[in-house]
Amino acid sequence: MADLLLRSVRLPEGSGPTDLLVQDGRIAEVGDRAGETAADVESVVAGGRLLSPAFVEAHLHLDKALLLDRLTGPADSVEEAIGATAALKRSFTREDILERSERLLRMALRHGTLFVRAHAEVDPILGLLALEAALELRERYAGLMTLQVVAFPQEGIQAAPGTEGLLREALGLGADAIGGVPYVDPDPRGHVDTVFGLARKFGVPVDFHADFSDDPSRLTIPYIAERALAEGYAGRVVVGHATSLGGLPPERLAPIAEALARADVSVIILPATDLYLGGRRDSHNVRRGLAPVARLRQAGVNVAYASNNVRNAFTPFGNADPLEVGLLLIAGGHLAARADIEAVFAMATVHAARAIGLTDYGLEPGCRADLVLLDAVDPWDALVSQAEKSLVIAGGRVVVENRRTTEYHVRPVSNAHGATSRGGGSVAGSRQG
Ligand SMILES: [Zn+2]
Structure with missing residues (x-):
């Protein structure tokens, strides 16, 4: 089975972003230098998003x-x-x-x-x-x-x-x-x-x-x-x-x-x-x-x-x-x-x-790499923002990819002088998970 390196993930109980290496369907290493010596490894840059056990x-x-x-x-x-x-x-x-x-x-x-x-x-x-x-x-x-x-x-x-x-x-x-x-x-x-x-x-x-x-x-x-x-x-x-x-x-x-x-x-x-x-x-x-x-x-x-x-x-x-x-x-x-x-x-x-008595569940080395990457920075954010589950990873393999995109097609609210704060143009923004 191909190995997978998840770079710049936040863990539910951790603080700053770290890396996590999966080998043979299990978590092999967690830490800033994880995967440093691994060759030919597929990597996902998570941008500081929350990685949790599934x-x-x-x-x-x-x-x-x-x-x-x-x-x-x-x-x-x-x-x-x-x-x-x-x-x-x-x-x-x-x-x-x-x-x-x-x-x-x-x-x-x-x-x-x-x-x-x-x-x-x-x-x-x-x-x-x-x-x-x-x-x-x-x-x-x-x-x-x-x-x-x-x-x-x-x-x-x-x-x-x-x-x-x-x-x-x-x-x-x-x-x-x-x-x-x-x-x-x-x-x-x-x-x-x-x-x-x-x-x-x-x-x-x-x-x-x-x-x-x-x-x-x-x-x-x-x-x-x-x-x-x-x-x-x-x-x-x-x-x-x-x-x-x-x-x-x-x-x-x-x-x-x-x-x-x-x-x-x-x-x-x-x-x-x-x-x-x-x-x-x-x-x-x-x-x-x-x-x-x-x-x-x-x-x-x-x-x-x-x-x-x-x-x-x-x-x-x-x-x-x-x-x-x-x-x-x-x-x-x-x-x-x-x-x-x-x-x-x-x-x-x-x-x-x-x-329910699951064994090998968690984020420790040796646990099975059944994981979910959330578009959130921590568990509080995940629940309160109802975060998208960006990736679902089973046995170290990405099995689901979700994307949530929002585009605003609205004019900014007018200020007291009747002028708009950005000159009246429409605003389009997007957020991609
Ligand atoms: Zn029931």
Whole structure:
């Protein structure tokens, strides 16, 4: 594989511009003299732009993405969204799932994402159709994107008899993780136990959709944290949504946040869906429906965020763009300080990578050269300016190039004397990324 030298890049935690050399698909050297001795190397002059490890979508639904044109109207609650999607699932075919999944993967790729954990629905409606499609895509995209496939029982395990056997089959076929969604079953703790039992049997990590409501009175997350420790699963459990935790006063949240930190259970915020479906029963002073990002982070919990759903009943918008979703999190989570916004950038990169157990991820020598070059000088700038992802680099190879060009065709504003500041000519300017 050809080597690549990225010259004059800024790193997320670095200060001045530096250079980065890629050899054999991995980062070989970082520093001002990187690549000095390398011969025959293709080089990109980055002009001081931000180079980051590629984005990680730690929680994404490929199989039910891009369904807006089949829905009769917007969903009013989580339950309605699940019901509307279950009805549509009956007509899914393998080709249909593959076509929409690939369209979404290309959207993600365009926005600098090279790592995706995909929840594939496993239930008596679809059987293993969606899971097999996801496994097929994992192979097809190997070498370009890293896909992890979660066997995900969206319709429940107790509520949809036959699902446990299907989950077992899914894990036998090579699913990377087992999913769970305790809030759709009558016995949420029993659901959690079944999921951990399967996880242990197949030696895979666990990824729950959990406590997705505005009501903090019935929580499953404390039990998940307890099981994670008891099962020896510290660091291998993730909970997505966790919005109910946002309804807890600080003194009740504190012990739960500590338990999550102790069991090293990561929390994945899904801001687009959480903000869209949260607070639907409130007639006024509508709640935000977001997990308490800042308080969880203060307690030492690994917090990440992801797109979750794109253009379906759960989230009728979205572009699989981590910067766009990050901006929703900044507003929804009141994350205004520069350090908070820098942390948001880390939540779609290093923290997300940690949540789903990626190895060799980062900018250290030896890490895989899966990178994104942004038209920004630092993570704050990237999020606030919604920077273009100039280059997406997979295994040291440029796989996507984006350009954003603006031309103004306007006259300057007149001053008080009726004369224009530059003599009345039109102004044309452009910015190229
Ligand atoms: Zn989800």
